[in-house]
Amino acid sequence: MTAPTARTDEATRPEMSSGGSRVLNVTFVFAAGLGSALIFLVEPLAVRMLLPLLGGSPAVWNTAMVFFQLALLLGYLVAHGARLRLPWASRPWLQIGFVALGLLALPVAVPTGWTAPASGQALWILAVLVVMIGLPFVALSTLGPTLQGWMAETAHPRADEPYFLYAAGNTGSVIGLLGYPLIVEPMFGLTTQALLWALGYVSLICVLLGAAYLRRRHPAAVKDVETSHVAVDRTPIAMRLRLRWVVLASVPSGLLLAVTQHISTDIASIPLLWVVPLTIYLGTFVVAFARPVDRCPPAVARIALIGILPIALTLPIGLWSAEMLVVGIVMHLTVFALVAVAVHFQLSASRPHPDRLTEFYIWIAVGGLFGGLGVALAAPVIFSAIVEYPLLLLGSIAILWRPAAADTPATRRIDIGALAFVAVLGVVATVAGVPVSTMGAVVLGFGAAIWILGLRIRLFAIVLASVLVLISATALWPNEYQTRSFFGVLSVSTDNGVRTLTHGSTTHGSQIVHPAPSLDPTLYYQSDGGVGRVLNVTTDQRVAVVGLGAGTLAAYAPQHREMVFYEIDQAVVDVAADPAQFTYVSSAGPLVTIETVDGRIGVSTSGRTFDLVILDAFSSDAIPVHLLTEEAITAYRDRIADGGIILVHITNRYFDLGPVLSRTAEEVGLEAWEYSTPISRWVALGSGDAVRPELAIELMSWNQIRPDPSVSVWTDDHANVLAAFILR
Numbered sequence: 001m002t003a004p005t006a007r008t009d010e011a012t013r014p015e016m017s018s019g020g021s022r023v024l025n026v027t028f029v030f031a032a033g034l035g036s037a038l039i040f041l042v043e044p045l046a047v048r049m050l051l052p053l054l055g056g057s058p059a060v061w062n063t064a065m066v067f068f069q070l071a072l073l074l075g076y077l078v079a080h081g082a083r084l085r086l087p088w089a090s091r092p093w094l095q096i097g098f099v100a101l102g103l104l105a106l107p108v109a110v111p112t113g114w115t116a117p118a119s120g121q122a123l124w125i126l127a128v129l130v131v132m133i134g135l136p137f138v139a140l141s142t143l144g145p146t147l148q149g150w151m152a153e154t155a156h157p158r159a160d161e162p163y164f165l166y167a168a169g170n171t172g173s174v175i176g177l178l179g180y181p182l183i184v185e186p187m188f189g190l191t192t193q194a195l196l197w198a199l200g201y202v203s204l205i206c207v208l209l210g211a212a213y214l215r216r217r218h219p220a221a222v223k224d225v226e227t228s229h230v231a232v233d234r235t236p237i238a239m240r241l242r243l244r245w246v247v248l249a250s251v252p253s254g255l256l257l258a259v260t261q262h263i264s265t266d267i268a269s270i271p272l273l274w275v276v277p278l279t280i281y282l283g284t285f286v287v288a289f290a291r292p293v294d295r296c297p298p299a300v301a302r303i304a305l306i307g308i309l310p311i312a313l314t315l316p317i318g319l320w321s322a323e324m325l326v327v328g329i330v331m332h333l334t335v336f337a338l339v340a341v342a343v344h345f346q347l348s349a350s351r352p353h354p355d356r357l358t359e360f361y362i363w364i365a366v367g368g369l370f371g372g373l374g375v376a377l378a379a380p381v382i383f384s385a386i387v388e389y390p391l392l393l394l395g396s397i398a399i400l401w402r403p404a405a406a407d408t409p410a411t412r413r414i415d416i417g418a419l420a421f422v423a424v425l426g427v428v429a430t431v432a433g434v435p436v437s438t439m440g441a442v443v444l445g446f447g448a449a450i451w452i453l454g455l456r457i458r459l460f461a462i463v464l465a466s467v468l469v470l471i472s473a474t475a476l477w478p479n480e481y482q483t484r485s486f487f488g489v490l491s492v493s494t495d496n497g498v499r500t501l502t503h504g505s506t507t508h509g510s511q512i513v514h515p516a517p518s519l520d521p522t523l524y525y526q527s528d529g530g531v532g533r534v535l536n537v538t539t540d541q542r543v544a545v546v547g548l549g550a551g552t553l554a555a556y557a558p559q560h561r562e563m564v565f566y567e568i569d570q571a572v573v574d575v576a577a578d579p580a581q582f583t584y585v586s587s588a589g590p591l592v593t594i595e596t597v598d599g600r601i602g603v604s605t606s607g608r609t610f611d612l613v614i615l616d617a618f619s620s621d622a623i624p625v626h627l628l629t630e631e632a633i634t635a636y637r638d639r640i641a642d643g644g645i646i647l648v649h650i651t652n653r654y655f656d657l658g659p660v661l662s663r664t665a666e667e668v669g670l671e672a673w674e675y676s677t678p679i680s681r682w683v684a685l686g687s688g689d690a691v692r693p694e695l696a697i698e699l700m701s702w703n704q705i706r707p708d709p710s711v712s713v714w715t716d717d718h719a720n721v722l723a724a725f726i727l728r
């Protein structure tokens with residue numbers, strides 16, 4: 001049987017009334033926007049549910065993104081197959097039936113009995129997400145190309161160019177993403193969020209029914225639509241063009257995860273830091289696909305190429321200091337936006353005829369999946385350091401230098417504007433007293449490179465690429481021990497006789513090793529700090545420690561009956577227990593035991609009571625929210641012997657956790673005291689008059705924290721982390 005086209009040329013397309021056109025347009029745009037919004041609302045919702053099971057690691061989001069990209073690709077394949085194989089008349093109803101099957105998985109929740117393994121966390125995340133949201137997510141992923149295909153088969157005036165629905169879908173995605181951290185998460189707990197999402201899913205099915213009715217009522221050609229299977233442009237697409245689509249889609253996708261990882265590792269694994277980069281990423285699709293283009297604007301490519309330079313110069317110093325945190329985050333996100341929109345303009349310029357749009361989206365999804373797989377799964381196995389970010393920037397240079405080389409009035413204005421910006425930046429940096437080691441290098445390198453850029457862009461690209469290669473090589477070959485796990489990069493370095501363990505950009509313990517290893521506790525754990533003072537007055541006690549680091553607290557083990565460390569990252573255990581690196585643990589002998597498990601789970605299921613529970617778990621400098629919720633503190637309290645206390649390490653650069661802990665303590669019937677030194681802050685939680693005498697005497701010298709009723713209590717269902725954010 002032949003397959004006559006279900007769309008016609010403009011000259012033979014049936015006319016529609018303006019009212020009918022308007023109704024059809026609104027229905028399809030709303031369906032595309034709502035479907036995309038639901039996709040990007042459920043992503044942070046599902047990952048928020050998984051975080052407590054995986055130690056609050058920022059890697060959870062990046063790994064989940066691989067699932068989302070894989071499900072998106074599967075959805076596009078289903079849509080493509082349906083358009084090729086299913087009859088014109090029955091396609092919409094089968095599509096809606098497939099979406100309705102997703103109701104079987106609702107409301108979204110972690111399957112009963114699923115617990116995270118000690119290893120293979122990435123594969124476990126993929127498996128649990130399949131069970132949680134696999135069916136509805138794939139069903140929703142079919143809607144983008146499907147709705148555009150439906151539009152192309154109608155008599156709507158814009159049916160020949162249905163890509164505007166792609167922009168509408170991405171707009172809905174942006175609304176969903178921004179709505180989650182700004183509206184949904186602050187207002188509702190996870191249980192309510194899941195119920196509201198299910199309600200939105202049901203509403204979408206109703207809208208799709210309306211869209212299917214309008215498609216049937218306003219077909220592009222009355223003749224043959226009942227027997228037509230698909231409208232296909234028979235012009236073959238070259239494999240080279242398909243590969244180009246994959247490459248152009250994979251670089252921004254990989255950069256998305258690399259940037260997210262970079263800005264969240266040292267702060268917190270929270271939805272806001274996930275969705276902002278993803279919102280920018282989708283926004284670049286909206287800009288690039290909003291109208292037809294035949295090439296990437298040279299000025300856009302040039303700005304993006306210039307912007308990569310300050311990123312390259314500052315990558316080795318992370319996000320700078322706490323004072324420069326906002327500047328660092330904005331800089332990385334701005335450059336990411338510039339690069340992504342420039343690359344997506346090239347992708348948009350190569351898009352095919354609407355008859356091939358489902359295949360086009362399949363190859364885009366393949367590229368997105370490759371980028372996600374490379375950053376989330378392959379890079380942690382291949383590299384011992386975070387080098388995927390500079391390598392992806394290197395790939396961006398290879399893509400951008402050719403369109404950026406065009407010498408036009410617009411590009412010349414860009415060069416002049418960039419030079420002016422550098423001059424202003426230098427003045428501001430000088431007045432503000434920003435350290436030369438950070439901003440000074442950026443300003444000088446920025447100015448010099450732009451001057452070179454004005455002469456010859458190919459030379460600039462070579463110089464910039466060389467900088468990124470050097471950064472990658474330096475990160476991969478450190479002077480001493482370095483390893484990488486699901487939870488991040490661990491590095492060991494020795495300077496002036498002091499050996500230091502670093503996780504990300506944050507120090508997690510040190511030991512004096514020259515002229516001989518010393519068992520004196522250092523840094524946050526010194527005897528005159530909060531934890532040292534408590535451990536020195538509570539001798540012959542049973543102590544539980546959540547978080548191992550370099551094992552420094554094992555230096556106090558000889559004063560106690562037993563010290564149990566709970567550490568979720570096996571890589572940390574390997575470093576701390578290796579006497580060639582640190583000797584605190586090995587010197588303590590049988591007094592110290594280590595269990596590789598999430599600390600909250602380990603303490604609450606230990607079946608033992610402790611005289612003291614110490615919380616000292618961080619991922620780089622990021623706070624593990626699930627360890628500090630009301631339910632978590634209650635679990636620790638229930639494992640405390642009469643008169644014991646909970647001691648919490650709250651030293652970090654970006655959050656004031658004292659008020660949160662005092663409010664939580666009030667909710668669970670405890671009181672809170674804080675002890676601070678220039679290098680550490682500790683909070684003790686105990687039952688007031690019931691605290692053991694030696695501890696009560698010690699806590700008299702601490703500052704009691706009075707609960708502030710305006711501070712919200714963190715719970716497993718809801719935690720307003722941003723309310724505790726500070727800039728010092």
